[in-house]
Amino acid sequence: MIRAVTQVVSISRLAKQGMLTLSDSFLLVFSVISAFSLQQGAWFWPADNWNDPLGILILIAPFIAFPIFIYFGLYRSIVRYIEARAASSVGLAVSLYAFIWGLVVFLTGIEGISIAVMLINWLVALLVIGGSRLFARGLLNSHKLKINQNVRPLSRVMIFGAGEAGRQLAHALWFSEEFHLCGFVDDNKKLQGLELMGVPILAMAKLAKFVDQQQVSEILLAIPSASRNERNEIIRRLQHVRVRIRTLPGLSVLVRDQVGIADLHELEIEDLLVRELAVPDESLLQKQVRGSVVLVTGAGGSIGSELCSQILKRAPKILLILELNEFALYSVQRELFSQLKCEVDNENDSSISVRLLPRIIPLLGSVQDEGRLNILVQAWKPQVIFHAAAYKHVPIVEHNPAEGLKNNVFGTLAVAKVAINHEVPNFILVSTDKAVHPTNIMGASKRLSEMILQALAAEHSITFKSMDSSVTTIRRTHLSMVRFGNVLNSSGSVIPLFRKQINEGGPVTLTHKEVTRYFMTIPEAAQLVMQAGAMSGKEDGAEVFVLDMGGAVKILDLARRMIEMSGFRIKDMDCPNGDIAIEVTGLRPGEKLFEELLMGDNVQLTEHPRIIKAHEEFIEWKYLETYLDALRLTIERNDIEGMQLILQKIVKGYRPHAEVMDWVDMERTRYIPSKQKK
Template structure:
């Protein structure tokens, strides 16, 4: 029905109700009061009709969607009717020097009853006769607060939604047995398995917008005991901004089950060193590098220089940033290899960036065990090339993305990352550029991480391969890792190694089980196979040695490490000796040097053959 037809229908209906109400009021009371008079009835009818339409327009009674009518709409009707009756009383007093109070009171009651009834009857008809709840999936709503109330109301009011709310659960004792839009709070989150079985629930919807990840993990453990599918309501800010509707539920992601909350940024400190500046990101097409570019874009830099070796990935992030920023930021895509020293010097001199985020690296542990020379060329010499080019170009801040595998490394990848940290710590002493490193654990969803591998194995019907039942890792999301890198640049004074407080390590086998469950399968259906620890892998990862960590945080969830440093001459001599080493010797010496503690200086002298 068009707006004009709808408006005409409502105006006509209200006019009939207004006239009917006042005529019935007069005729009911006339035998007892002898008040019938044609002129009195005519003037009262016209004044009531005109004032009703005036106040109906004022309170927008003709613009409301009555299929969603609630107490708020009833209040608006009451206000419009009461004011129209009051205006009619004033006109009666002016015209007849009398107010027919009883007539107006009867008219007011009939008016409220018929106007309200006409509106709410449509909602009742729609809810009870049009909605086909018997064909909908039975849903349990977790959370009886504002989010849960919003979800229940939307599910009841939308016929195109496949869910029918059957029950609610909430851990607030004061809400037990209460009803929200006719749906009862039947227990707490611990009761989810019982309620799902008793009420034959098909679907569980978590509707707590302020829910922390640790709480999400607790709730999901209860949901996982059932066969019901689990989803989460969208973020309130996304609903408010119109990006999604309340009933567009999303799947629970592995990120939701990390059991830790993301790091919040100090917006002012980041804006101070990013806004209007030239930012260069290496590995800009990768998982971390591309997310750094996205988040940096929100702080309105003048230019973002995208440096990467793969043309497809650089093309994709280039197009994404251009579409996202609509020309407000200059985007410069650069195809180049950090191992190409002359190319890096040329790029730095041409664009003279203020800040460099170095995310380009070889990071796959088993692959680097088979290709140690490539790890050295990229992670050590590539970092050295880029860092020295940054010094020559007068870059203010240089942030190296490092890894938790640089702590007590047992593999080539971790050892080369530790040596890269030594390189930038030494250059921080020798130049005006502030160099810092950022260590974090595994990144969920990044290229080469276990999540994409597990998903492929699940799609193929299993089994999911896990190296060892006791293997643990620290995990964070790609946005979290990128936020830490950006925040580190704001905190940097020079020479620091920043480390995120990543909470408790996660068992890889538990991660696999959660992913299987989230994919809608049973553990037995897909299966888990233990393949054994691969070359260079640790059973447990660390972020700092016990003697390397400052107990106090410099920023919420961020520590500064106290990793040992070396004499510059010894470090450069050792690095220069690396290309001549064989693969076997290279791996052995890298790991030995990266793990050296008090004997580091002497060990480097011996390995590099430098006699001092």
């Protein structure tokens, strides 16, 4: 039987349609003969072996039906995948056929054919045509598991949630050649103990035993209506079960048939947060960018590219994307054009004008190149600049301090000077929580960048030494900055590293068991920057905006959570036979155990309930500029100790690493770290 079913499945589509047509021919003739037989109470057969008018009426039934069946798509639907929509088409097609056949019988005027025959023919045809397809579907699907197992083993899965989303996912799994559905899990006591699509609905208490018995390898979450806290609680309760946890796309996507089972994906990055996501204020998101010329520096980075994507959704007039790395610029340009194309394709108004679409202009250049910046700003006259360009990896900058300071500090100064000189209305700096009481060059460079904006914002008129000293610029630019913690899944974050280590079988490495960090998602970070920019400029001075990210997250707990959600056990003293170990490697140069978001208690609320702002201490521009000149000289000489000394004088709380870590300086002095000797 399995071999026969396999052969039927493997024949061509045209051959299958021929078989179905031949089957329908016999069934339609059978339904007419059955109608006469039931009406007469005895088996009916044409008196003259099909040569009389009655026999001809029986034989023409398939010829009446076939055009109707073709029109309703009965030969387009794949029998294995027939759904309620296809079943309704069968009902409509058979009903129309029966009506037309009855009309033909009535017009011929043959005596002895009652309306009862026509009604019985309709019912029998409906039964045999629809039933034959359901029978074929059941036969093929009943052997699907055995057929597929001859090719490759199926992933045995369960679905958490027996609601509408769970049923839709189960339906998709039923036709999949990758998964075998073993059951559902649901907290609804009214559903527990029942069956859905032939598999049981279990309570959470019975899950562990069932998983072991059925050798379930994955649990798929189908709970789109659950809040973030509810979702986190479900994931926490599932962690004791040794299974991989995945989630399905949004229900609306499945309903539109835009994705298939292949689109099932790992748990979202947001599921690693232990708090609700910050809900953005759409009016603030649109306030500065809609219909405006917007410049984003560092557009190829994690934050910069997401900023561009979020801005593009709010219909700017022109989006200028500035990036030093050619490939990164090419990549973000492609992503933005693809996003724009999708928005146009989804637009209901087919008369949308191309001239109304935002222009995306990719620009190569460095934020340290003041001449290039002047040319760009003069050409397009942006209304807002989002400055996201920076070196942000702590160990890299710690080993290359001169370049880190040039890019982060003097790059920010160059962009701010150009913005002020060209009277750009708004300038927003993307900063980091590592700027608060920094212990590394990267954090100190970002704090110094903030201080530059604070000092410039306190000045009404400014004369920059690098420009014509006789020309004084009146500052009409609002300067502000946004400070946030670690961004989940951004380049260089622990999430991609942990995921790679888990996929490779471990170990998962972290620098210290007590390290904690504040986390936010990439969209949250980009939206925070845009909303903060919209709320800035209401008072004199450069405001520091911070997102309330809840409590700090222990990196050790994050690593444990990722391992368990991947279906593995943690290998430690309590479980020596576990799958993946966690190893502590020691703090890196300049790394802190914990981060802070604010330096003092001068905190104020804003229009957004999850965003706060503060004013922090800074140095007046006339003094700060002198320090910057001295810092520039130490950078030119690659004087690492001189850089650290100046930073200690002007950046409050900066405590540099005891050893000089610059690669160039170490090579000059023939100092080779112990790790390199190995």
